[in-house]
Each structure stands twice: as C-alpha cells, then as structure tokens.
Amino acid sequence: MGHAPVQEIVEQAMTTHKGLAAWVGEVAALTLPDHIRWVDGSVEEQALLTDHLVAEGTLTRLNPELFPNSFAAFSDPKDVARVEGRTFICSENERDAGFTNNWMDPAAMKDILNEKFAGSMRGRTMFVIPFVMGPLDAEDPKFGVEITDSAYVVASMRIMANIGTDVLRKMEDTNAFFVPALHSVGAPLAPGEADVAWPCNEEKWIVHFPEERSIFSFGSGYGGNALLGKKCFALRIASVMARDEGWLAEHMLILKLTSPADKTYHVAAAFPSACGKTNLALLEPTLPGWKAETLGDDINWMRFGKEGELRAVNPEAGLFGVAPGTGWHTNPNAMAAISKGNSIFTNVALTDDGGVWWEGMTKEVPTHLTDWQGNDWTPESDRPAAHPNSRFCTPIDQVDMLSKDYFNPEGVEINAILFGGRRKTTIPLVTQARDWTHGIFMGSTLSSETTAAATGAVGVVRRDPMAMLPFIGYDAGDYLKHWIDLSAKADQARLPKIFLVNWFRRTADGGFAWPGFGENTRVLKWVVDRIEGTAEAVETPIGFVPAVGSLDLTGLDVSPADLADALRVEPSEWESELAGIQEWYARFGDSLPEQLAEELKDLKARFGA
Ligand code: GDP
Ligand code: PGA
Ligand code: MN
Numbered sequence: 001m002g003h004a005p006v007q008e009i010v011e012q013a014m015t016t017h018k019g020l021a022a023w024v025g026e027v028a029a030l031t032l033p034d035h036i037r038w039v040d041g042s043v044e045e046q047a048l049l050t051d052h053l054v055a056e057g058t059l060t061r062l063n064p065e066l067f068p069n070s071f072a073a074f075s076d077p078k079d080v081a082r083v084e085g086r087t088f089i090c091s092e093n094e095r096d097a098g099f100t101n102n103w104m105d106p107a108a109m110k111d112i113l114n115e116k117f118a119g120s121m122r123g124r125t126m127f128v129i130p131f132v133m134g135p136l137d138a139e140d141p142k143f144g145v146e147i148t149d150s151a152y153v154v155a156s157m158r159i160m161a162n163i164g165t166d167v168l169r170k171m172e173d174t175n176a177f178f179v180p181a182l183h184s185v186g187a188p189l190a191p192g193e194a195d196v197a198w199p200c201n202e203e204k205w206i207v208h209f210p211e212e213r214s215i216f217s218f219g220s221g222y223g224g225n226a227l228l229g230k231k232c233f234a235l236r237i238a239s240v241m242a243r244d245e246g247w248l249a250e251h252m253l254i255l256k257l258t259s260p261a262d263k264t265y266h267v268a269a270a271f272p273s274a275c276g277k278t279n280l281a282l283l284e285p286t287l288p289g290w291k292a293e294t295l296g297d298d299i300n301w302m303r304f305g306k307e308g309e310l311r312a313v314n315p316e317a318g319l320f321g322v323a324p325g326t327g328w329h330t331n332p333n334a335m336a337a338i339s340k341g342n343s344i345f346t347n348v349a350l351t352d353d354g355g356v357w358w359e360g361m362t363k364e365v366p367t368h369l370t371d372w373q374g375n376d377w378t379p380e381s382d383r384p385a386a387h388p389n390s391r392f393c394t395p396i397d398q399v400d401m402l403s404k405d406y407f408n409p410e411g412v413e414i415n416a417i418l419f420g421g422r423r424k425t426t427i428p429l430v431t432q433a434r435d436w437t438h439g440i441f442m443g444s445t446l447s448s449e450t451t452a453a454a455t456g457a458v459g460v461v462r463r464d465p466m467a468m469l470p471f472i473g474y475d476a477g478d479y480l481k482h483w484i485d486l487s488a489k490a491d492q493a494r495l496p497k498i499f500l501v502n503w504f505r506r507t508a509d510g511g512f513a514w515p516g517f518g519e520n521t522r523v524l525k526w527v528v529d530r531i532e533g534t535a536e537a538v539e540t541p542i543g544f545v546p547a548v549g550s551l552d553l554t555g556l557d558v559s560p561a562d563l564a565d566a567l568r569v570e571p572s573e574w575e576s577e578l579a580g581i582q583e584w585y586a587r588f589g590d591s592l593p594e595q596l597a598e599e600l601k602d603l604k605a606r607f608g609a
C-alpha cells in the first residue's frame with residue numbers, strides 16, 4: 001500500500017502540531033508497527049483501504065448493483081459487542097468514577113497498558129486518524145486523534161466522524177488540544193506470520209483517563225470498543241468535558257417534527273442501546289400532515305443558548321445501527337439510506353446474490369443464506385442468520401430525511417426530552433413528568449432489559465440513568481447533580497417538557513401491546529399537544545398519562561384491550577418498581593442529589609406508601 005517505514009515518517013514529522021508529532025512518535029516507539037500512515041480522509045484512500053481489506057479477507061465486497069461501494073465484515077465470534085465489564089474510568093480518585101464504573105488507579109493502569117501495547121502493532125500498519133466530533137466550524141471544535149492498527153477501524157471512522165487532512169490543518173492552525181485515543185487489536189504478527197480475517201485479543205481493555213482526557217482501547221475491533229470517537233470520546237470523555245464546561249453529552253437521538261399547523265418542534269430521546277433510537281430518529285410518520293426530519297440517532301451534545309434555550313448538536317457523521325429489525329416495513333428511511341451504498345456491515349448474513357440480510361429485513365425469509373459465521377443457513381436453521389447485534393455503518397448524509405439543521409453548528413432548540421427503555425411490564429406507553437425536576441427523576445430511575453449491544457445476559461432489567469449507565473465518565477450522582485445545576489441557567493419557561501416512554505410493553509399473550517415504529521408518531525403528536533396544552537391527560541402517581549381519546553388513533557388497528565395494557569399504571573407492578581428504585585438510589589450513597597431523594601419520597605407518598 002505504499003507505506004513508508006516507521007522511522008522515516010516519524011522523522012519527516014507529518015504535522016506541525018508539536019504535541020501530536022511527539023505523541024505519534026511515542027506510540028510508534030511503544031507499539032513498534034512496520035509502517036505508519038497518516039489518514040487523509042480522501043475517497044481515494046478509502047478505496048485503497050477497502051480494496052486492501054477485501055484482499056486480506058476482512059471485508060467481502062457486496063454486489064454493487066444491490067449495495068454499491070459496500071462491504072461486509074465478520075468478526076471473531078467473541079468480539080461482537082461492547083464489553084462493559086472491561087471498560088474502566090481511571091480518575092485520580094476512585095470516588096470520582098462512582099459506583100457505576102470500573103475503576104483502577106491511573107498509574108497502575110498505565111503500567112498494564114504499557115505492557116499490553118508494547119510491540120502490539122508489530123507486523124502491522126499504524127494509522128493516525130485526526131478527527132473532530134461535531135462541526136469543524138464550531139466555536140470550540142472537539143478534536144481527537146485515533147491511532148489504530150486496524151484498517152477496518154479507519155474505514156469505519158471515515159463514515160462515523162469527520163476525519164483527515166482538513167481536520168489536521170485546523171488543529172495545527174490553532175495548536176488545538178486533542179483527545180489522544182490509542183487503539184490496537186492486540187494481535188501483533190511475527191515475521192512471515194499470516195493474518196486472520198478479524199484479529200483481536202482474548203483480553204480486552206477499554207480505558208479512559210478523564211482528567212488527562214485520554215483513551216486506550218486494546219484487544220477488540222468491534223465498533224463500540226474500537227471507533228473511539230463514538231462512545232469513548234463523544235460520551236465518556238465528553239461527559240467529563242461537559243461537566244467541567246457547563247454542557248451535556250448524552251446518549252440521545254435528535255428529531256425534528258413539523259405539525260400539520262406547520263409548527264416545528266425538536267425532540268431528544270434517550271433510550272439504552274438497542275432500544276429504538278435509530279428507528280425513532282428515522283421515523284416515517286403515519287399521521288397525515290406530520291413531517292419528521294433526522295438530526296441524530298445516538299449522541300447529542302446540548303448546551304443552554306444565549307436566551308436560556310437548550311440547544312442540541314449531533315457530533316457524529318454516520319449511523320452505526322442495529323441491523324436486525326431494520327426493514328422496509330419498520331424503517332424504510334434507514335433501508336433507503338443503506339441502499340445508497342458506501343456502507344460497512346458487520347456480522348450480518350449474506351444472500352446468494354451478494355447482498356445482505358438479517359432477521360426482520362424482509363417479511364419473506366430467503367430460502368438460503370450464508371450466516372454471519374460463514375455457515376449455510378436456511379429458515380429451518382435453529383439459530384439467527386445475523387448476529388443479534390449485527391450493525392450497518394452508513395454516512396448520515398445518505399438519509400433523505402436529514403434536516404438541513406444537522407449542518408448548523410448552533411444546533412436546534414429542544415422542546416421535549418423523552419426517556420425510554422425496554423420494559424415488558426410496569427412502564428406505560430407514555431407518561432409526562434410533573435415538572436423538570438420530576439423529569440430528571442424519571443431519567444435517573446430509567447430502567448431497561450439488557451440487550452445484545454453489550455456482552456452478558458440479555459433481558460435482565462437494570463437501572464440505566466438517562467440511558468447513560470455504560471457511558472457516564474464520572475460519578476453518577478455528580479452527573480445527576482450536573483443536570484439539576486445546569487438547568488438553573490435555563491429560561492425556565494423554555495425548558496423542554498420531559499416524558500417517559502416504553503414501546504416494548506407486552507400483553508398477557510406475550511405480544512407487543514403497542515405497534516411501535518412509525519405508529520410512535522401518535523405518541524409524538526400527544527407530546528406536541530401537551531406542549532401546546534391541547535391534549536388531555538390523567539394525573540396518576542407517576543405523572544400524566546393520556547386521557548381516553550387524547551391519543552390520535554385514527555386509522556390504527558389496535559384493540560382497546562391492548563391499548564389499555566399499553567397505558568396502564570398498575571399499583572401492584574409499581575410496588576416492586578418503587579422497591580427497585582429505592583434500592584437503586586441507595587447505591588448512590590451521599591452523592592444522590594437531595595432534590596431526587598425528595599422526588600422519590602413524593603412518589604411514594606402519592607402511592608400512599
Ligand atoms: P438503538 O440501538 O437505540 O438505536 O435502537 P434501534 O432503533 O436500532 O432498535 C433496536 C431494536 O429495537 C431493533 O431490533 C428494532 O427493530 C427494535 N425497535 C425499534 N423501535 C421499535 C418499536 O417502536 N417497537 C418495537 N417492537 N421494536 C422496536
Ligand atoms: P446503539 O449504539 O445505542 O444504537 O445501540 C451502539 C451502542 O450503544 O452500543
Ligand atoms: Mn448507543
């Protein structure tokens with residue numbers, strides 16, 4: 001691929017940014033790659049990299065008539081999801097990592113990492129990827145540089161973030177601070193040793209140093225562990241920057257809605273991984289006259305503007321979406337974006353004509369596939385064809401419904417915040433918070449069944465505050481306090497209204513009580529009508545739920561019994577829920593903000609408990 005030898009390039013100093021040049025030199029001296037390549041972010045470079053990955057067997061080129069310039073990758077079966085148990089926040093003081101994070105003394109961790117990374121890039125090329133999260137023309141652009149020994153990571157980062165020479169030049173012009181993010185798959189090659197299609201290491205380390213604002217990722221090639229601009233920077237490290245600088249880094253989609261009255265609203269929604277963000281962000285409205293536009297599907301950086309309004313930007317450039325369940329009947333907008341090509345799929349199944357397939361893509365199941373592990377697959381097979389956490393990685397500007405405000409560094413004003421999880425029971429379809437602090441309480445006690453997005457058991461209910469449990473880069477109580485303190489800066493009249501939603505409640509026969517997907521438009525309409533003060537609600541101990549007739553069900557085929565199941569506030573279910581919340585709050589110890597302890601007391605009182 002025409003790389004120059006390590007020494008040569010380091011001595012050439014490919015950048016005038018002294019801090020960066022020094023760091024690249026240090027990393028090369030530690031990891032001992034055969035070559036170094038400075039990533040320029042060009043189309044030509046992407047073609048070179050993907051050609052190389054096809055030749056190496058890491059990528060399979062898809063049929064260009066079906067998916068132009070698109071590829072499938074198949075990971076090691078033990079490297080398919082984020083590894084929360086191997087993720088660390090190494091703050092100086094253990095207290096600052098809080099009870100929700102793994103912690104280790106930073107000096108002790110540095111010793112481990114130095115040992116792991118020593119020689120870890122032998123036989124490989126080390127890529128230097130300058131990137132920016134959020135707009136390059138922001139007042140204070142958030143730069144990072146990922147060094148990685150994975151070309152798959154480079155090709156994916158080019159989709160997910162703004163990378164390359166333009167970014168580097170801007171960093172140099174302002175001698176900007178950047179977050180150093182070092183990644184290695186942890187699979188050095190001995191001279192002459194053949195590579196495998198998906199190199200990785202049994203041992204994985206995803207480590208953050210919040211004070212230093214640095215990231216180290218070892219042993220995994222999977223997106224959430226290896227594309228370091230995303231979860232590691234834009235959530236964990238950014239949440240710490242946000243705490244210190246007075247803003248919010250959140251695990252939220254951003255959606256623009258235009259009502260039939262031609263009024264616009266922006267909704268942010270925090271749902272845990274694999275709980276419906278990408279689908280809601282690409283909503284196809286089912287009510288006439290409503291228009292939806294996408295701004296973001298996973299990460300939302302928010303700050304209060306000059307007029308005390310809450311403004312949001314999406315720091316990412318791509319979608320890294322859950323493939324299973326994404327289909328022409330559930331999410332046609334995602335399907336259209338993917339079909340334009342320029343995508344990397346990971347752990348999906350291959351069709352015999354060189355396309356991709358996953359459970360839920362089409363109603364009709366293909367009669368023969370190659371599954372994500374390379375085996376023949378037929379509808380009789382007793383395992384899924386695609387891994388449940390298989391993903392598509394696609395540029396966001398291929399979304400037809402992308403709002404032009406996506407490109408606006410000022411962001412958009414948020415009018416409503418939804419917190420939501422995946423709960424078979426207890427949590428109604430939609431509940432409006434009594435006020436802002438009660439809304440933060442709802443977010444702080446959010447719960448959801450675990451999914452395949454992270455390794456470990458699936459379907460276990462856990463608390464996931466603001467859907468940020470795996471992503472808060474500091475003490476969880478301090479994080480909640482930051483939410484409360486920050487809103488003092490707001491124009492109180494312009495604070496977003498807060499709602500708790502649950503698309504996943506089940507009926508007695510096990511089916512979903514609510515049809516979901518496009519039909520969630522009806523819930524959004526109720527949200528908008530509540531903002532306008534035109535929808536009726538019933539006050540319950542947990543907040544305001546839709547009054548009979550206030551949800552627009554025009555043209556929807558849902559039985560009254562199912563609807564009642566979806567909306568019910570069941571005291572017996574809430575009895576155990578209250579116990580669960582109480583237990584959760586006890587874990588915060590002293591760091592639980594008193595306003596939230598008060599909210600719990602009030603909630604219990606409203607239940608007469
Ligand atoms: P994200 O990881 O939070 O972005 O979630 P996705 O939007 O990718 O969805 C995760 C999974 O939940 C996919 O399998 C979707 O098909 C499914 N899903 C998303 N929205 C809904 C919904 O409204 N109802 C139901 N039943 N499933 C949904
Ligand atoms: P998701 O993104 O939230 O769309 O699943 C990946 C993740 O959170 O791991
Ligand atoms: Mn996510």
Ligand code: MN
Pocket residue numbers: 274277278279297298320321322
């Ligand atoms: Mn998503």
